[in-house]
Amino acid sequence: MSDHRPRHWSPRRVLVTRSAAEQPHATEILRRCEAAGVPEIVLLPGDRLTGLRGDTDRETYARAKSTLAVVVAPPSARRPQPIPPSADWRIDLARGCPAHCQYCYLAGSLTGPPVTRAYANLDEVLGEIPAKLGQGTVTSASPTRAHEGTTFELSCYTDPLGIEPLTGSLATAVARAGSGAWGNDVQLRFTTKYDDVSDLVGLDHGGRTRARFSVNAAPVAERFDGGTAPVAGRLAALRRLALAGYPVGLTIAPVMPVPDWQQAYGALLDDVGAAVEGVPGLDLTAEIITHRFTPGSRDVLLSWYPRTKLEMEARDRTAKRSKFGGIKYVYPREVMAGLRGWFTAELAARFPEVPLLYWT
Numbered sequence: 226m227s228d229h230r231p232r233h234w235s236p237r238r239v240l241v242t243r244s245a246a247e248q249p250h251a252t253e254i255l256r257r258c259e260a261a262g263v264p265e266i267v268l269l270p271g272d273r274l275t276g277l278r279g280d281t282d283r284e285t286y287a288r289a290k291s292t293l294a295v296v297v298a299p300p301s302a303r304r305p306q307p308i309p310p311s312a313d314w315r316i317d318l319a320r321g322c323p324a325h326c327q328y329c330y331l332a333g334s335l336t337g338p339p340v341t342r343a344y345a346n347l348d349e350v351l352g353e354i355p356a357k358l359g360q361g362t363v364t365s366a367s368p369t370r371a372h373e374g375t376t377f378e379l380s381c382y383t384d385p386l387g388i389e390p391l392t393g394s395l396a397t398a399v400a401r402a403g404s405g406a407w408g409n410d411v412q413l414r415f416t417t418k419y420d421d422v423s424d425l426v427g428l429d430h431g432g433r434t435r436a437r438f439s440v441n442a443a444p445v446a447e448r449f450d451g452g453t454a455p456v457a458g459r460l461a462a463l464r465r466l467a468l469a470g471y472p473v474g475l476t477i478a479p480v481m482p483v484p485d486w487q488q489a490y491g492a493l494l495d496d497v498g499a500a501v502e503g504v505p506g507l508d509l510t511a512e513i514i515t516h517r518f519t520p521g522s523r524d525v526l527l528s529w530y531p532r533t534k535l536e537m538e539a540r541d542r543t544a545k546r547s548k549f550g551g552i553k554y555v556y557p558r559e560v561m562a563g564l565r566g567w568f569t570a571e572l573a574a575r576f577p578e579v580p581l582l583y584w585t
Contacts, residue, residue, distance in 0.1 A: 226396045227276075231421035231462075232454035234323040234387055236264035236341075237291040244297045248345035250394070250535045254295055257391050263293075272297070277338040282528040289338035290323065293391060298344040305357050305377070310583040311512070312376035312414050313361025316350065319343045319383040320525030324418060328479055331382065339529075341383065343392045352400055354407050364412070364502035370582075374433075376412035383552045386417035386436075389424050396424040401420040403431035418450060420458035426469045437474030437512065438463045440497070442489035445481050456493070460500035462550060467501060472508040475579075479516035480568070481536075482560055487567060494575055509576070511585045513568055517542075517555045 239258045245251050246268055258266055264395060274294050277286045298317065303452065305314040322331060331339070344350050364370040379385050384397040402413050406570035413434040425436070425523035440446070446456050454462075467473045475497060483489060494521070497569040501507055518526070523537045555561065565584055572581055 228466060229331050229379075231423070232419060232458060233390055233421060234419075234452070235294040236263055236323070236391070238267060239293045239391075240274055240293060241266070241268050241295040241345075242274070242297065243269060243294045244272050245345035245479060248297065248347075250347040250397075251295055251345040253294045253393050254343060254345065254391065257393060258293070263391075268554055269377065274340065275472060277340055283303055283531075285338050286529050289340040290325065291494075293338050293388065294340050294342045295322075295345050297346045298350055302344075303346075303350050303353050305353050307362065308378045308381055309379060310585065311363070313365050314357050314375070314377050314380055315381045316377045316398075316413075317344070317382050318347070318350065318379055318385050318398065320393070320497075321382070322384045323387050326418070326453070326534045327449040327526065327530045328516060328518070329522075329526065329529075332529070334523040335382065335521055337385065341388060342571060343388060345422060348367070348395060351401060354411070354547065363418065367524065373412050377413045377414055378559035379415040380417065385415050385526065387419040388551060389419075389457060391423060393424065395460075397429060398428050399425060399434045400428050401428045402433040409433075412472075414474075416474075418453035418459060420454035420462035422462045422466055426465060428470075430471055432470060432472060432508075435472040435474055435508075435510070436463070436466045437476045437510070439476040439478055441477065441479070442481075442483065443495045444483045444485065445479075446491050447490050449533075457496070460496055464500045464504065467504045467507055467509070470506070472531045474512065474582075475512040476512045476514065477568070478512070478514035480513060480564055482556065482564060483518050486540050486564075490568070490570065498575060502533045507578075509579045511572055511576070511579050511581045515549065515556055515561065515564060515585065517553050518549065519553045 235333045277289050279288050308315040323341050349396045358375045362373055387393045416439050418436040418439045439457055440456050463473050518537050539554050543557050544552050545555055
């Protein structure tokens with residue numbers, strides 16, 4: 226794994242809104258984009274993003290996915306929101322993701338073309354953290370997890386490591402937390418499918434950021450995880466950060482009962498074991514998320530990936546309603562029970578010191 230070269234996203238163009246260009250962090254983003262050799266950097270005359278739509282859904286998708294937009298987060302996007310079961314609060318460094326995962330969690334939840342928007346007003350975004358310290362329902366109010374402090378999820382609507390080489394936003398947040406700017410009782414958290422951790426390894430992180438890597442069995446990752454780092458690269462990056470003293474985590478998602486799934490996920494856990502072997506003071510957690518979809522996300526995904534082999538048949542699922550009346554389709558009860566029983570037993574046997582934070 227040590228010979229693997231990190232996977233980088235290379236957008237074809239960067240659009241910078243007028244208001245974003247006035248922000249100090251925009252200078253760093255533009256410096257990084259120029260150093261990365263982005264062929265087209267456009268300073269827009271106003272704050273409206275243009276040129277993202279094509280003649281077809283596929284063309285719009287391709288244009289948006291090859292574009293990084295540098296914008297200003299409005300007050301509504303800066304306001305922390307509860308984000309159980311992951312963390313007390315959500316803080317967004319960006320919205321949108323450069324990957325091409327055929328089960329994309331963002332499909333249907335973000336409107337318009339799927340462009341990645343990085344926020345240039347980073348100080349304002351991070352400035353929302355102090356007001357929420359000591360509050361929340363996931364770790365702040367939990368007798369078993371209060372030692373983690375108030376937790377802030379950075380990857381609800383983006384993969385912050387995937388765009389880090391172009392933005393530097395994640396390293397800024399990690400360093401700020403590590404410096405004690407928000408006190409000792411705070412933890413930043415992010416999940417990623419990328420593996421370039423060079424910006425993070427040498428930081429004085431103070432143990433206040435948990436880096437979680439989203440991994441999956443080979444039959445799922447190799448078929449559906451487009452535009453991401455290979456799982457082997459993600460595990461190598463996990464090891465690298467763990468050796469640098471970071472708390473780390475596994476996000477095994479989305480779990481799917483593919484043929485011979487026990488063997489496939491068993492091989493994944495073998496690879497995890499090899500990746501963390503010999504790490505002194507290892508602080509590792511696990512989170513497991515089964516595959517699910519909504520009617521809206523299914524329609525969007527089929528427009529993006531019309532030839533996908535991803536199973537999204539409502540008749541083969543159980544419909545669950547949210548408290549707001551929305552519908553999501555999950556695996557039937559007996560399938561969920563089988564998956565949960567196997568993962569719970571295997572994690573306990575292989576990694577007895579690793580807590581399973583949640584299963585969903």
